[in-house]
Amino acid sequence: MVKKVCHMTSAHDWNDDRIFLKECQSLAAAGYDVYLVAEGVDHEENGVHIVGCGEKPESRRVRMRGFAKKVYERAMALNCDVYHFHDPELLPYGVKLKKLGKKVIFDSHEDVPGQILDKEWLPFPVRKLVSVVYKLYETNCVKQFDAVVTATPHIAEKFNGRCSKVVVINNYPKLDDIEFHGTPFDKREPIVCYAGGISEIRGEMVMVEAMNDVDGTLILAGPHDVLTSGGDKADM
Structure with missing residues (x-):
């Protein structure tokens, strides 16, 4: 039986290099039934079912609240076997999917706690507090998931001991994308x-x-x- 795999993103474009080109297309080529729930409209592209959620809000606050929920609801309705999501704002929905008995994977493109410390628009004491609180919350979520995928070995090290399994998928070019x-x-x-x-x-x-x-x-x-x-x- 072919497994149904759903990738979810509320922050990235549907044709994001890492999500669509490298991960979704690779899964489709390997024989999986692949869905990508993201901004845009419903369509098929290179063996991947794009499930569009409309225009992505410009406001980060609106996106993190309403749009993230819309992505989750459309993804949940697909009733896939595996859910692989790419944005920290989808962490609570990953927990919900896990409670429904789904296989759940968090794809951490960045070291988010470290990234928060570089936000110059936040006073440093506030940055430090937000970073610590986020890491505690992230840890509580990822320990419930089946795996964490990271974009670099450095990010993977940050998850050691915090989740059951961590795997590195580097953002290297696909060989067929390179003109030698x-x-x-x-x-x-x-x-x-x-x-x-x-x-x-x-x-x-x-x-x-x-x-x-x-x-x-x-x-x-x-x-x-x-x-x-x-x-x-x-x-x-």
């Missing part, structure tokens, strides 16, 4: 490329400053809110 060419490395231009969200927290200035000691060009490719200053070796 036969030019030897010593014949190529000296270019370093970073692909992903561009921000100070993700090390944009560290990468730019590191290029001061490198005879080459750094290309940063991804969404960026504020242009980086300082250094003429970075292209975005």
